[in-house]
Amino acid sequence: MLKKTRTESMLLNVGPSHPAMHGIVRIVAEMDGETVVQSEVEIGYLHRAFEKSAEQSGYLQVIPYTDRLNYVSPLINNVGYCLAVEKLFGLKTTERSQYIRVIMSELSRITDHQTCIGASAMELGAFTAFLYLIKARETLYRLIEAVTGARLTISYTRIGGVKGDLPPGFREGCREAFKEIRSVNKEVDALLTKNRIFVDRMQNTGVISRETALAFGITGPFLRSTGVDYDVRRASPYLVYDRLDFDVPVGEHGDNYDRYLCRMEEMEQSIRLVEEALAQMPEGPVLLNTEGQVIPAETMVDEAKMGRTEGLGLKTADFDPTLEGAHKSNYAQIETSNKRAMLPPKEATYSSIEGLMHHFKMIMDGHGIRPPQGEAYFPVEGANGELGFYVVSDGTGQPYRVRVRPPCFMIMAALPLLINGGTMADIVPTFGSVNMIGGELDR
Amino acid sequence: MAISIRNLSTTLMHSRKMTMEQKSGLHIKLQQEFPGAVLSVHDQHGDETVTTKRENLLEVIRHLKEDPAFDLNVLIDITAVDGLGMKTKPRFEMVYHFYSLAKKHRLRVKVKIDEKDAVMPTLTSLWPIADWLEREVWDMFGICFEGHPDLKRILMYEEFTGHPLRKDYPYSKRQPLIGPKHA
Numbered sequence: 001m002l003k004k005t006r007t008e009s010m011l012l013n014v015g016p017s018h019p020a021m022h023g024i025v026r027i028v029a030e031m032d033g034e035t036v037v038q039s040e041v042e043i044g045y046l047h048r049a050f051e052k053s054a055e056q057s058g059y060l061q062v063i064p065y066t067d068r069l070n071y072v073s074p075l076i077n078n079v080g081y082c083l084a085v086e087k088l089f090g091l092k093t094t095e096r097s098q099y100i101r102v103i104m105s106e107l108s109r110i111t112d113h114q115t116c117i118g119a120s121a122m123e124l125g126a127f128t129a130f131l132y133l134i135k136a137r138e139t140l141y142r143l144i145e146a147v148t149g150a151r152l153t154i155s156y157t158r159i160g161g162v163k164g165d166l167p168p169g170f171r172e173g174c175r176e177a178f179k180e181i182r183s184v185n186k187e188v189d190a191l192l193t194k195n196r197i198f199v200d201r202m203q204n205t206g207v208i209s210r211e212t213a214l215a216f217g218i219t220g221p222f223l224r225s226t227g228v229d230y231d232v233r234r235a236s237p238y239l240v241y242d243r244l245d246f247d248v249p250v251g252e253h254g255d256n257y258d259r260y261l262c263r264m265e266e267m268e269q270s271i272r273l274v275e276e277a278l279a280q281m282p283e284g285p286v287l288l289n290t291e292g293q294v295i296p297a298e299t300m301v302d303e304a305k306m307g308r309t310e311g312l313g314l315k316t317a318d319f320d321p322t323l324e325g326a327h328k329s330n331y332a333q334i335e336t337s338n339k340r341a342m343l344p345p346k347e348a349t350y351s352s353i354e355g356l357m358h359h360f361k362m363i364m365d366g367h368g369i370r371p372p373q374g375e376a377y378f379p380v381e382g383a384n385g386e387l388g389f390y391v392v393s394d395g396t397g398q399p400y401r402v403r404v405r406p407p408c409f410m411i412m413a414a415l416p417l418l419i420n421g422g423t424m425a426d427i428v429p430t431f432g433s434v435n436m437i438g439g440e441l442d443r
Numbered sequence: 444m445a446i447s448i449r450n451l452s453t454t455l456m457h458s459r460k461m462t463m464e465q466k467s468g469l470h471i472k473l474q475q476e477f478p479g480a481v482l483s484v485h486d487q488h489g490d491e492t493v494t495t496k497r498e499n500l501l502e503v504i505r506h507l508k509e510d511p512a513f514d515l516n517v518l519i520d521i522t523a524v525d526g527l528g529m530k531t532k533p534r535f536e537m538v539y540h541f542y543s544l545a546k547k548h549r550l551r552v553k554v555k556i557d558e559k560d561a562v563m564p565t566l567t568s569l570w571p572i573a574d575w576l577e578r579e580v581w582d583m584f585g586i587c588f589e590g591h592p593d594l595k596r597i598l599m600y601e602e603f604t605g606h607p608l609r610k611d612y613p614y615s616k617r618q619p620l621i622g623p624k625h626a
Contacts, residue, residue: 044596044597051583214517216571217518235547377551400524403538409575410572413572
């Protein structure tokens, strides 16, 4: 005689702390055996009041906070925020600084995609691909460190330009890094793209239709995997993207596998963009014979304090490595000439009272950068999609309101639709392809 | 030190020139079509913006979504601004950003609402993403959304009191730590 088994669904908490959660987020899933019947996503575990903090600080002080939004590609956040404030200001930036911003954004995009692909492959058991990609990412981090002085919390851009010029040997560094990345990508491609296990778990899982993606305001590789060729760099070009030639890869099925392929191709396109930008970029200053002209920064400050300022401003200060590339000779090409937005070069601050006052005016509370009253929204293409900054100014030295449109917020809102009806095991690749970044999602 | 504003005015003119070229005039067009609903328009820094009455918001937005001339099919963002620090009246301003995928243009729609009557119609029937975005506005500003299916906090926790992005919420205010409920 057959006896009917009594079945009932089970509530399963995935997260907030779970090895396959990229950060802390909680998915409450109602399971029927291995199948997800219903699910709910709970976010906010990494909320650090970015928007509130931004209202309390000066315009320049917000830049370090933006590093901590999407900490896998912090340079794009820096660039986005500065572009929004510059729009509010009506500032024009120099050509070289725009190229530098493009180059650094694209390097960041590559690191982001490498992390995303590496981590999601690792969660499916492909640890080798993860190690290869992280090893290749290291070459980029070394480049980023050479330019900005830091690996992660880079705070590289300034309102009106960037902190310092590219270091000598940057081109060669890029060439070598790209050689490494291309060879690693080839290996990863060989390891994953036709790998039976990987394909079986990625294809036809986490499928989203074009209409649903648009209704949820999803952008970036996630939207492009459904066949929509929306890319902010193409749709509303900013910086010098309109002068550069690149392709926007699109998928077809909107599943995890297409998203993986999109990201792989986007890395190649980013490399292409950097190579083109490096070729087009106007040359930096030529180093002349600096014999006897370079003095330690402390000596410069001491001399100025003694009043021996004659000819001092013409010399170059040798300062801390974190300020590399911010010399006076670099300044004309990397910073705006608008004195209301630029920080003076360190040589001017150290050697003259005018420079010191200018610096004081830009840094002190109640002074600083003051864009005219108004509001501006600036979208840039982040690694996960449209990253927008909406800045409101009341004419004082502090932003009245800074709103970030985080691209993965929209994807996380749609996540239940992607995982409902699938199996528990499918949550892992789907969630991996979301590339959720807690800092950006919860701000 | 005297700071020359000459540089500033030339760059401002430059940005205005750019604005002229990019303009597609959506805000003017909308004002002509809904003279009773649109209160004011501007295109500062090239961002075309309309301010509408709250009672007409749904009607205007449905038109923006469905009329092929506007075709604003993507809801980019919903946020709010608390005008307390600027002493604007009414206090709150809802800010909606829209984008058209086909026409590649953007429009910002704003609605001004009073503190005592901080209730907005929900957009969840038109865009599912409005669900989470409106929850965030509720969480941060305490603005209610009428007809929202599940209006609860999203970034803060249930036990949190107050709405942190309001200008009268002190930045350094601390709230008691909460532990596990059944400990």
